[in-house]
Structure formats: structure tokens, C-alpha cells
Amino acid sequence: MLGAIIGDIVGSRFEYGGRNMPNFKLFTPECAFTDDTICNIAIADAIIKGLDYGENLILWCTKYPYPLGGYGSKFLEWLTSSKHKAYDSWGNGSAMRVSSIGWAFDSESKTEKEAIKSAKPTHSHPEGIKGAVCVATLIFKLRTKKLLKEDIPDYIKEHFEYDLPILSDVKGMNDTCMTTVPQAIQCFMEADCFEKAIRNAVEIGGDTDTTASIAGAIAEAYYPIPQEIKEKALKYLDNDMKAIVAEFFAKFR
Numbered sequence: 136m137l138g139a140i141i142g143d144i145v146g147s148r149f150e151y152g153g154r155n156m157p158n159f160k161l162f163t164p165e166c167a168f169t170d171d172t173i174c175n176i177a178i179a180d181a182i183i184k185g186l187d188y189g190e191n192l193i194l195w196c197t198k199y200p201y202p203l204g205g206y207g208s209k210f211l212e213w214l215t216s217s218k219h220k221a222y223d224s225w226g227n228g229s230a231m232r233v234s235s236i237g238w239a240f241d242s243e244s245k246t247e248k249e250a251i252k253s254a255k256p257t258h259s260h261p262e263g264i265k266g267a268v269c270v271a272t273l274i275f276k277l278r279t280k281k282l283l284k285e286d287i288p289d290y291i292k293e294h295f296e297y298d299l300p301i302l303s304d305v306k307g308m309n310d311t312c313m314t315t316v317p318q319a320i321q322c323f324m325e326a327d328c329f330e331k332a333i334r335n336a337v338e339i340g341g342d343t344d345t346t347a348s349i350a351g352a353i354a355e356a357y358y359p360i361p362q363e364i365k366e367k368a369l370k371y372l373d374n375d376m377k378a379i380v381a382e383f384f385a386k387f388r
């Protein structure tokens with residue numbers, strides 16, 4: 136889940152820009168955590184304490200009401216309404232917040248069940264749920280070495296019906312599960328280290344913080360994160376968030 140946070144922070148200053156920026160600096164004063172980090176922390180905290188995913192999303196997002204880039208309009212409506220009714224979304228928010236679920240459970244079926252539970256408070260549409268299950272399951276399979284990197288495209292096609300795009304062909308906006316998830320997986324496929332996966336996500340542009348966040352979450356399950364990158368990213372987090380990261384690592388890593 137630290138990979139997701141790092142991707143979010145690195146991608147934050149490029150949201151809806153970022154295309155073709157070779158050799159950009161990973162961390163600058165313009166970087167910040169955004170909704171992706173807040174939601175990942177909320178889910179990790181819920182796992183640690185055995186809390187309800189939806190209720191903990193409301194708790195953390197209410198605590199941080201104005202992150203850089205804000206929240207999606209539908210999510211904000213959900214957050215601030217009294218009933219918090221799921222809105223049938225297929226936006227990429229369900230896939231972007233699921234990283235810790237890929238690390239916390241010891242079977243694929245439990246991982247899948249928890250991913251569904253984490254999506255449903257908002258993303259009740261089958262595509263929204265599928266995006267979350269795909270990312271969590273892929274993290275689980277990579278970290279437990281149950282899937283070879285070279286077998287990912289076929290596995291993803293067979294189980295989730297996503298075709299992975301070639302990154303140089305990617306154009307346009309990517310804010311749905313059906314666009315962001317396969318692109319983020321491909322950012323990992325075309326990388327040979329953690330940092331490159333995140334750089335790839337910024338390079339394709341669009342919803343860069345979320346794409347980089349998902350690409351970082353997947354890459355973390357396969358490549359080590361350089362210590363320097365970890366330390367720099369953690370400096371952007373508030374103390375309550377750092378505490379959740381530390382607790383999660385102590386418990387599950």
C-alpha cells in the first residue's frame with residue numbers, strides 16, 4: 136500500500152497533464168497526497184482495526200475534506216449525504232483504494248471477498264467491483280509468487296476481460312476502472328523496476344495520480360521500493376497517516 140501512496144504523491148502535480156515528460160523529478164514542493172492516499176489509508180486502517188470499509192472511508196475523507204484535486208463529484212455527494220447510498224459507479228476510485236487488501240489476507244478467495252466489500256459502499260456497478268477485485272487479486276498473486284509477470288496479460292484477459300494496451304498508443308482520459316486498471320497494469324508490465332512503473336503512469340497522462348497510484352500498488356508486489364523513495368514520500372504524509380502505514384507494515388509485512 137505504500138506503493139499506492141508513492142504513486143499518488145508523484146502523480147499529483149500532473150493530474151490531467153503529464154504526457155511526455157521524460158526525466159521529470161519524482162518529488163517537488165508541488166506534490167501532495169490526494170484522495171487516493173486518503174482512501175488507501177482508510178481501507179488499511181479498517182483492516183487493522185476490523186472496521187467497516189464504508190464507515191472508515193467516511194471517517195477519513197471527512198477528516199481530510201479538501202485534498203489536492205478534491206474528490207470526484209459523485210463521491211463527494213456520497214460522502215456528504217446522510218444516507219451514503221452506493222451510486223453504481225464504475226469510476227477508478229474502487230480500484231485505487233484497494234491496495235492494502237492485496238497484502239492483508241492469506242487466500243485468493245478472501246482477498247476477492249474483501250475487495251468486493253471495499254468497493255460496494257460506493258461502486259455497486261459490476262465494472263466498479265471488477266476493477267477492485269482485479270487490482271487486489273493481482274497484488275496477492277504477485278506477492279505470493281502465484282503468477283509470473285509474463286503470464287499477466289493472458290490471466291487478466293481470461294479473468295477480467297481487460298485487454299492491456301501498449302502504452303505508446305494510450306490517449307485521452309482514463310478515469311474509469313475499464314480504462315485505468317488495464318493501463319496501470321501495463322505501466323507495470325513495461326517497467327523493469329518500481330520507479331519506472333510510476334514514471335510510465337505519469338508519461339501516459341490523464342488521471343495521473345490515480346493511474347500512478349494503482350501502478351505503484353501493483354509494482355510494490357513485485358519490485359522492491361528504493362529506501363530513498365520511501366523516505367521522501369513519507370515526508371508528505373501527516374502523522375496520523377504515517378502511523379497507519381507503520382502499523383500496517385508491522386502487522387502484514
Ligand SMILES: [Mg+2]
Pocket residue numbers: 169170171204344345
Ligand atoms: Mg487523486
